[in-house]
Amino acid sequence: MHFYVHVPFCARRCSYCDFAIAVRRTIPTDEFIDGVASELKARFGGADVGELTTLYLGGGTPSKLGSDGVGRLLDRLRSVPGLTVAGDAEVTMEANPEDVTPEAAAAWRAAGINRLSMGVQSFNAVALAWMHRTHDADAASRAITAAREAGIDNVSIDLIFALPPDLGRSWETDLLKALALQPDHISLYGLTVEPHTPLGRWTARGEVTEAPEEQYAVEYLLAHKTLVAAGFDHYEVSNFAKASKSSRHNSSYWQRSPYIGAGPSAHSFDGSVRRWNEREYEPWRQKVAAAADPLGGSETLTESNAIAEDVYLGLRTMNGLAVTEVDAGMMVEWEKSAWAGLRKDRGRLTAEGWLRLDSLAAALTALRSH
């Protein structure tokens, strides 16, 4: 079983962010931990939910729970009846670099965190300020040193690409600076403009020019070339890992394994039904405080949903998809266009193919659905 906890708190909203977050100057750590415990009681009532092989604290900014808060949350989860954490579980926490002090990293390691995923995004001071990030250009290096010295030897960093060209950010320089830190894993995010964000408003007013599609493709392919040459596996459309350091938790989503999510906006999946919690913190808090299930909605996967998901999830990873008689012709065409490679009756997209993931997945789904 895989378990995700959404910790929604952030110090401020980044200019491009439309995630479910709660901006707080003071983090209501104990209220939140009580809320997660109440949610699990309301939903499972002590029934056996299985042994967790991965546990992921995402957000938001889980590192805002502080050095002690993370330990208290993990202790509380371990004490939930019916829930156990495997001894060799991958326990990941997302962190902002400025929160990763030597003291905090040591406390998190002692609490059981063995993988840290850091929102670095860029090493360019102008770009960081424009994104409303709260860390400076050197913070990532200090944070990785603190994490490693504390014994957290599996460190992932997030980088954002396709920033507006007017910022003058060099993607190549940022990739090289990232490699100099020797992370175990790198996740890429292509900037998208969401309407209800500061960036959405700046763009609507004509104050910001989005990166053209060509820049998106050039930067994505440069990342692929640079990181693969540095010894990373490009194992999923947006993720790169050194040997044996791919994210076990995220890989479970791509394999359509069942998972439980707790906290505002968190999704859960039991193999056929996907459900999600109240998106915003306050409605979620009120429901769990009243000992109610904080359900926001659910859907049962139909057969056609399942076909579409199998295709999309298969194509997004380097494992690819087993080629069927129906789609062999299409795969051969993709191979001729250098969008896919065929090996031992499996079709895997190339980096060029991943640039077209949505349209290729839609075409293959349409073929398999008839």
Ligand code: SF4
């Ligand atoms: S730190 Fe992450 S979740 Fe928080 S506002 Fe920034 S992008 Fe959004």
